Amino acid sequence: MSLTPANRMRLGTRSCAECRRRKVRCVFLPHRKGCESCATHGTPCRTQQPKRRPAVSLQRSEELGGAFRQLPDIAQLGRSSFPDSHSSPSYLSTASSDGAQLHAALDPSDEGIGHLESVPLINLFRDARLIQSIDGSPHKSVPTAGLDVRVQDATRLLMDSVPSQPTLRLILSETNRYWLTWPLCYYGSDTSDFLQPDRVNIAQDFISSALTSLNPSLVAKALLFLCLCIQQLAKQCRARSLLPDRVHSLVESYISIASTLLSIDSEHGGSIDALESRMFLLKICVTTGKPRKAWTTGRSALEAALLLGLHRIDQQSTDRKKKLWRLIWQSDRHLSLLLGLPCAISNTHPGVRNKLGGESIIEQILYECSFLAGAVAERDQEFGMADYAVTVELDRRLQQLQYLFPPSWFHSTTDQEISVDMHYYIQIAMLQYFLLSKHIHLPYMLKSTAEPRFLPSRISTMAASRSIIQAYHQLRDDHRTKSIICELMDFEAFSAAVTLIIGIFSESKGGLRNYAQAAGDWAIVRTCVQTLRRTEQLLECSIARQGAQLLEYLSMAWEGNGDAPERFESIIPFFGKIKINRAAVARTQEWESGRMYPMDDVSMNPPTNARDSSLCYHDSGSQLLWENTIEFSANPSCFDYGADLGGNWQDPVCFGAAYEWTQSFSHVETTDTVAGDMRDWTSTSAP
Structure with missing residues (x-):
């Protein structure tokens, strides 16, 4: 046996990975998949593989680090060139190239953090004309293989609990008149692409296709919308007997799976669909009488909305984003007032303070009630130190709000020609107004027996309680809304x-x-x-x-x-x-x-x-x-x-x-x- 070591074989020959490792000759016989040596030793015959490329995340980190290392040189170049109004073509190309590289490094393709282009550092570069604004909304990155597996594992649990297609259509047909009383369910990119009572076929196709997709936020959205429909079924509804399980069990199962999917989506930056899904979940908590869970769900939605930049809405924002942002912060106000907790955003925040205009009467009333609810919640946080004059001022602002209501709304009879959702929101607006009046004066109600100066609060609390019951009775006594x-x-x-x-x-x-x-x-x-x-x-x-x-x-x-x-x-x-x-x-x-x-x-x-x-x-x-x-x-x-x-x-x-x-x-x-x-x-x- 020769003691001379065998020569190392070059990468690129036909040698398999095992023969290269053992440094032996690799012979492939005709019509055989593996080499002779691997067949003799009984080992798998695999071809040689090139070295793995660095992970994408590592590559992006290196690009980001390199871009930041170049910042001093870029800034110096900018200062030396700004005094001259006629910049050279070489500078323009250099600045444009470096700015584009920095923009690519800082602005990921994920929708969840697309609004971070407004952070102060990026604004500094934009003001220095080092970053060019890119038109168009950011697109959602393609899910990774690991994400696909997690979504598949979560949705696999749905196979036995999703109603059949005939049952699904029956459920949608029984509940379609209530869809507009819930948060809007968008199925397309256009602002008018949301489910309405006359779009049962579209709703069925949307739910069926969404539940089989690998988009976690879309699956959660369809699942929670279906959950609202099942929850709304009346006791004697035929569709209840066709469900694969009891209503309570189905609702709990759907919520658990949807929560898992929303957690997966939030790890990848979040999306508008995920925000709308959280508002569906909040609505489910409200309808089932769980205000504390609704409050925590609303807080999660509000945090995600801030990360998506919905608080920076203006006249150019889409109607879909405007309505979603308004629904999120207003829901937080009323739940915080009910639970005696502080609001997440103060009245001085631009996303709350700035009114966009062009709103309906109901939207104006709900906005003013929510805005005033923030002031009442703030008073309640320091009630021990708050002067009674604060309550008097809150009551004065409430009385001014009353002039927004049409006089016909306070009558016991309502227009039978209006739609279900319109009648519902009229009564909800009145309920919120009277609930606000009750919360303003409730802390001083019983104090009036000992201190006569608090008697107006007692009178107002009792009057508001009567009006709450009356508005509730009008909603429950009407054939259109009694089953909501x-x-x-x-x-x-x-x-x-x-x-x-x-x-x-x-x-x-x-x-x-x-x-x-x-x-x-x-x-x-x-x-x-x-x-x-x-x-x-x-x-x-x-x-x-x-x-x-x-x-x-x-x-x-x-x-x-x-x-x-x-x-x-x-x-x-x-x-x-x-x-x-x-x-x-x-x-x-x-x-x-x-x-x-x-x-x-x-x-x-x-x-x-x-x-x-x-x-x-x-x-x-x-x-x-x-x-x-x-x-x-x-x-x-x-x-x-x-x-x-x-x-x-x-x-x-x-x-x-x-x-x-x-x-x-x-x-x-x-x-x-x-x-x-x-x-x-x-x-x-x-x-």
Whole structure:
């Protein structure tokens, strides 16, 4: 065996990679795929491969670093040439070449960060004429192979949960009249290419093609739009029985997959489709009564919108971007006001302060309400230090806003010729106006019993609560909009009714008694109960069901109705606890002097009718009466906010929580008591 090392074979010969590694002769026999040596050793025969090129990201980083290293020379060249108005052709070509290279390095092709051309450093170069503006919108980069795999893995879960084509068409046909009450769903590049009630075929094609694409934002958009449609199906709708799973399970599954896809899209810079998808998700959270999740979703959408540069809209911006930006920041305002949280963007921000003009009456009203909501939320953040004059000024601005409303909108009847979405947005505009009035004065409502200077706030809060229920009833009583699902709106109407009830009871303490007004307010509460009951019958709405039940019990306790439960406790989300108790008391000489003692040891069954309670006697001969006690406690510390508004309000877990404020109202029924008579109610409070 020769000890002389074999000569290294040159790259470019027919040697395979294994023979080159082993430095042996590589012989290919006719009609065989591999060489003789590899066949003998049983190893795969692979051709030699050239060295891998550097990664694209590394190459771009090197280009970027080189461009920045050339900046001092370019700037020096610019300073030496600017005094001369006639620049040489060589300078123009050099500056143009270097500027183009810098622009290519700093301005990626991804749509998500295309607005970064407005950062101060790039503006400096633009002012120095080193960067030329490029017309046209940035294009979305082609997804990488890794991105394709992740999208495929996410969409593979949809194969068994997507409705069949006939079922999909039935779902779209059942819900198409509500599409314009949701965020617009664009399917094309033109500003008019959005789904409308007469475009069911287009909607079906859009969803079917989008769900099979590899664009994560487009898949999420189609999926969440389908989720809204499924969620909107009425209880007795035939399409519900044809779904591959229960509505709740499908919605949760779709949201989970869409959230994964949106996360993938955000890693690559985001897109307008992803922004619209997030607003669909926010709408789903609102309709299911999850304001906290809606708020966090809105914040994510707002951050993505800022990265996309939507806050820099002007008259030249597309109508699609204008409406999307307006929807994002206005939604954040109203959710922040409801939750008592600060707004993401102040009123001084140009994207909020500058009005673009050319808007409809409804758009103007919603803009002004949202703008004022920011000021109210700002006051609430420093309420302990805010002067009452701030509230007075907010109320003055609200009164000026009222002149934008056409007088016909305040009538109980509405035009039957207008479309579903127009009637819906009219009532929503009125609801937002009255909700704003309520939030402005609510902090001072109960303070008026001790300080008369706050009486205007009490009057305004009660009036706003009545108007909220009236607007809610008009929306739910109309055949065009009665089936629109929105559990957050149902909760707002319920909250207005509770505010009315607290206001009625608090009058017994402050001496501000108006019996006729109290009777009218109870009639409004009963109207709210009936509306909530009808909503619960049409739609799957736990908030409407639980809210109607609680309001009924409060009304029974007020009227002395024998059907009221002897003991009832309920936790109201974002408010506190309500406790209703009916206890037996003895009519003795102490009672005649104003003192009452509960008879916990009474060994007889309570009468079925509260009016017969005066005929029952204790063993000692004293007459038995019934004392109704309603207790309100605010600020629960252990409520599970993860469930938001749709949880079980009668879950006993939180009944023993500590509360910052408690107020009780007691009433003793006698043979002389008139149902609903406020004169026999007494009030006690505790910090």
